[in-house]
Amino acid sequence: MQTPARLITLLTSGLFLFNTGMTQFLEEPEAAKHREREIERLADLFKASGKSSASGQNIDVTYYELKIWISPPTRSISGTVRVVAATTVDSVSTVRFDLSSACIVDQVTVDAQAATVLRGTSNFDVVLPSVAQQSGTTLTFDIAYHGTPSTSGFGSFAFSQHGIITTPWVWSLSEPYGAPDWWPCKDNPGDKADSLDVWITCDQNLKVGSQGKLVSVLPEEPGTVTTHWKHRYPISTYLVSLAITNYSVITDWFVYSPTDSMMILNYVLPEDSVTARPVLALTVPMLHIYSDLFGLYPFVLEKYGHATFGWGGGMEHQTMTSIGGYGENLIAHELAHQWFGDMITMKTWPDIWLNEGFATYSVALYLEQRYSNANYRSYMNSQMLSAKNATGSIHVSDTSSVSNLFNGSLVYAKGATVLHMLRHVVGDSVFFSALKSYATDPQFMYKNASTADFQSVFELVSGQDLDWFFQQWIYGQGYPQYQFQWGWVPEGQEEKVRLSLSQVTGTSPSFFTMPVDIRIYGGGTSASFSVFNDSLSQTWVWSVPFVPDSISIDPENWILKTAVGILVGIDDVGKKPSSFVLDQNYPNPFNPSTVIRYAIPERSRVTIEIMDLLGRRVAVLEDRDLGEGRYQVQWRPEGATGMYVYRMTATPLARPYEPLVQSRKMVYMK
Numbered sequence: 001m002q003t004p005a006r007l008i009t010l011l012t013s014g015l016f017l018f019n020t021g022m023t024q025f026l027e028e029p030e031a032a033k034h035r036e037r038e039i040e041r042l043a044d045l046f047k048a049s050g051k052s053s054a055s056g057q058n059i060d061v062t063y064y065e066l067k068i069w070i071s072p073p074t075r076s077i078s079g080t081v082r083v084v085a086a087t088t089v090d091s092v093s094t095v096r097f098d099l100s101s102a103c104i105v106d107q108v109t110v111d112a113q114a115a116t117v118l119r120g121t122s123n124f125d126v127v128l129p130s131v132a133q134q135s136g137t138t139l140t141f142d143i144a145y146h147g148t149p150s151t152s153g154f155g156s157f158a159f160s161q162h163g164i165i166t167t168p169w170v171w172s173l174s175e176p177y178g179a180p181d182w183w184p185c186k187d188n189p190g191d192k193a194d195s196l197d198v199w200i201t202c203d204q205n206l207k208v209g210s211q212g213k214l215v216s217v218l219p220e221e222p223g224t225v226t227t228h229w230k231h232r233y234p235i236s237t238y239l240v241s242l243a244i245t246n247y248s249v250i251t252d253w254f255v256y257s258p259t260d261s262m263m264i265l266n267y268v269l270p271e272d273s274v275t276a277r278p279v280l281a282l283t284v285p286m287l288h289i290y291s292d293l294f295g296l297y298p299f300v301l302e303k304y305g306h307a308t309f310g311w312g313g314g315m316e317h318q319t320m321t322s323i324g325g326y327g328e329n330l331i332a333h334e335l336a337h338q339w340f341g342d343m344i345t346m347k348t349w350p351d352i353w354l355n356e357g358f359a360t361y362s363v364a365l366y367l368e369q370r371y372s373n374a375n376y377r378s379y380m381n382s383q384m385l386s387a388k389n390a391t392g393s394i395h396v397s398d399t400s401s402v403s404n405l406f407n408g409s410l411v412y413a414k415g416a417t418v419l420h421m422l423r424h425v426v427g428d429s430v431f432f433s434a435l436k437s438y439a440t441d442p443q444f445m446y447k448n449a450s451t452a453d454f455q456s457v458f459e460l461v462s463g464q465d466l467d468w469f470f471q472q473w474i475y476g477q478g479y480p481q482y483q484f485q486w487g488w489v490p491e492g493q494e495e496k497v498r499l500s501l502s503q504v505t506g507t508s509p510s511f512f513t514m515p516v517d518i519r520i521y522g523g524g525t526s527a528s529f530s531v532f533n534d535s536l537s538q539t540w541v542w543s544v545p546f547v548p549d550s551i552s553i554d555p556e557n558w559i560l561k562t563a564v565g566i567l568v569g570i571d572d573v574g575k576k577p578s579s580f581v582l583d584q585n586y587p588n589p590f591n592p593s594t595v596i597r598y599a600i601p602e603r604s605r606v607t608i609e610i611m612d613l614l615g616r617r618v619a620v621l622e623d624r625d626l627g628e629g630r631y632q633v634q635w636r637p638e639g640a641t642g643m644y645v646y647r648m649t650a651t652p653l654a655r656p657y658e659p660l661v662q663s664r665k666m667v668y669m670k
């Protein structure tokens, strides 16, 4: 959880600052409001700028090298970015790169020959000195540039300060579209470079965190040093990062075999080191748990670690997550991204749930493995509560809006809920084996994947066609709102129970097909059944060896849903009422509460009022439009004991001139 104190510090520093759904944790109400405002504002900005990079469509990037000199006092950077790429079509004469207009391109060479640059507002075209005739031609671009990076999204590049004696604090957070705010690139998550080198020159008193292995820190001009980070795994541009200040270093080891281990390297603010240490230590058990579930940590030949940055949440920068606080769930969420997000990156932004839904769900899996199934349940129950607020489809259609892309209740909470539901649909053993198959599939490892790719792995491993599941939950909207009726009657030594299930859903889909668990309780015990609900108004019959007193639809909360139901005579289960009926309340006389049941044969405005014997209205229990069906309402009086009258007025919407009134008496006893 983010502390308000930190939030205030950051607000007064004038940076873009807010929690997005990028991490899941509780927010202070003020922080949440602030976040909403910022996201709305940013959404507008993004819509206005129509972000969609069309750069580099004729090349495949294989390598990036960033050599950047950073000057906090002047808030400026300058440097050279080398891009090695192969052409993907014949006769390439021009290649486009992304770069914010805040940065100036000084010079570009292609294979060491000067090239002409045509500057656009958010990109530039390099005219090749000679046309690359053959597809597959390797080109080396050296792009010299300088400027004061612009800031977009969640604060793509920040010159900041921290501490009492204010120390420069420079950090980046490029997701989703901010890499070109500070370095020229082909900003497309679907084109990963095979490797990366980062060379940063800055004040000798500052430490620089970035991707891969720390190769060297060498003195430059007086007072400065150059830090070299080398990363030999494929990487998308939005996962390249810098974090620079006078960090304290906290290290740990992930011993992943009897003979091998990997360093965990944490760069934390000196003033945070005491608070940070015990939480960061949890990275070790987390790495073991995730490596067991998803396959060995994907960048094990290099490192994992964290660097504190000035943004309230966390960001899964490859091999070195940036974090704004030290929370167990935050650390677990960002670590899971190293598999889902970094090693396997969504092919295109509409599939962002493959990153965020997975990282969110992975926290639940971590809690289950480390603590208990109850911890998993409680985490998922809160995600499911949030998921009910989601509107739209998990597959994001408008990716120009940051608020859509990082919608906490939709992409994160409902995305995680889909995996939770999928687990129950295919069963634990298939689920965990399919999840590992996906995470270790050479088609996707260190590459990209789409929802269809993920679906295909689950279909292969389970041997089931799961299109119905993905269509309704990923491309569809909403969730089922179940209505049920049940009744029972003695039959021989047992009790016969009948249940009918229907659902009110939206239009897309109009029906959710799901396996649904049913549990019948009574006599201090229960009986469980599973049904496959694939059509409207299905009815099932079971026998149980006890007198039932209640029934639960999906008792373990595997399905994102609501469920309301009513007990009726067994012959009425699943039957539409033929007339307006107001039943005698039960129990009667009563104390402290009673239930009133009624039936509506057609859509009507229904009010149920309670009057005392002097005709004064003491309560209104219903006042709403209801469809045909059987209903019940409970009353718990607050006034005096004695006799009351309850009255139902039902006005058919089709015949408003024919209201129907029924009333009955009941006794509230001492």
Ligand SMILES: [Zn+2]
Pocket: 022, 023, 333, 334, 337, 355, 356, 359
């Ligand atoms: Zn995330």
